[in-house]
Amino acid sequence: MRDLSYAREGHQVFAGLNLDLSDHRVGIIGRNGSGKTQMARLIAGLAAPDAGTITVGGVEVATDRKAALSTVGILFQNPDHQIIFPTVGEELGFGLTSQGLDKAAARQRALDILARFNRPDWYDRPIHGLSQGQRHLVCLMAVLVMAPKLIVLDEPFAGLDLATTVRLSRYLDALDPGLVHITHDLDSIRGYDRVVWLDQGTIRMDGRPDAVLPVYEAEMRDRGGRDDFADL
Numbered sequence: 001m002r003d004l005s006y007a008r009e010g011h012q013v014f015a016g017l018n019l020d021l022s023d024h025r026v027g028i029i030g031r032n033g034s035g036k037t038q039m040a041r042l043i044a045g046l047a048a049p050d051a052g053t054i055t056v057g058g059v060e061v062a063t064d065r066k067a068a069l070s071t072v073g074i075l076f077q078n079p080d081h082q083i084i085f086p087t088v089g090e091e092l093g094f095g096l097t098s099q100g101l102d103k104a105a106a107r108q109r110a111l112d113i114l115a116r117f118n119r120p121d122w123y124d125r126p127i128h129g130l131s132q133g134q135r136h137l138v139c140l141m142a143v144l145v146m147a148p149k150l151i152v153l154d155e156p157f158a159g160l161d162l163a164t165t166v167r168l169s170r171y172l173d174a175l176d177p178g179l180v181h182i183t184h185d186l187d188s189i190r191g192y193d194r195v196v197w198l199d200q201g202t203i204r205m206d207g208r209p210d211a212v213l214p215v216y217e218a219e220m221r222d223r224g225g226r227d228d229f230a231d232l
């Protein structure tokens with residue numbers, strides 16, 4: 001991100017931010033409202049900056065939407081905000097056909113990824129009949145089928161049972177694409193290469209997890225211990 005400025009409905013979220021997230025696995029932490037989700041949307045090219053540029057793997061994601069689709073994938077907390085199509089197969093094939101792949105090739109790629117996740121019978125399954133955890137898995141497969149260079153995770157495990165969370169985290173950790181993981185669950189990023197602490201749209205601290213997380217935790221406990229809600 002270079003000289004990034006971005007406002008939403010009059011609220012200045014970022015003003016001249018510079019940040020390079022080229023480490024393999026980066027955790028992003030910060031209080032509610034610090035700008036994490038807006039940063040995720042900007043990195044994925046779902047929103048365009050008012051000024052400055054965001055480049056992922058050489059692609060300017062806000063302007064080159066087609067290239068951005070196969071460069072960066074994003075997983076949200078709520079899969080229902082992400083899923084568009086009635087069946088699993090259509091959901092998995094959509095990104096591929098919009099990249100110019102013909103229907104038969106897209107179907108094969110979708111079947112391949114379903115087989116990889118041990119769900120060969122899901123192609124024609126209606127998504128409304130899947131559980132929340134299963135829908136998360138569909139979203140993850142829809143991202144992976146595009147073979148992106150970077151995956152942005154915006155609290156994707158909230159509401160999932162522990163076994164599913166551990167399994168999905170384990171899977172994501174072993175992947176080749178870079179990860180930018182936004183979370184309030186500090187344990188899930190302790191083993192990452194780097195943690196960036198966002199505070200009111202600026203970088204408060206940036207470094208290895210064992211340097212950043214203890215300072216963050218101490219400050220949050222200190223703030224939480226006071227009866228002052230004015231800073232929310």
Ligand SMILES: Nc1ncnc2c1ncn2[C@@H]1O[C@H](COP(=O)(O)OP(=O)(O)OP(=O)(O)O)[C@@H](O)[C@H]1O
Binds near residue numbers: 013
């Ligand atoms: N549609 C909007 N209109 C106006 N302001 C907005 C809008 N969306 C977000 N904001 C503001 O932008 C700032 C950053 O919001 P953001 O959703 O990125 O926070 P966050 O760090 O993801 O918070 P949380 O941890 O609660 O999810 C907040 O001050 C928020 O009020």
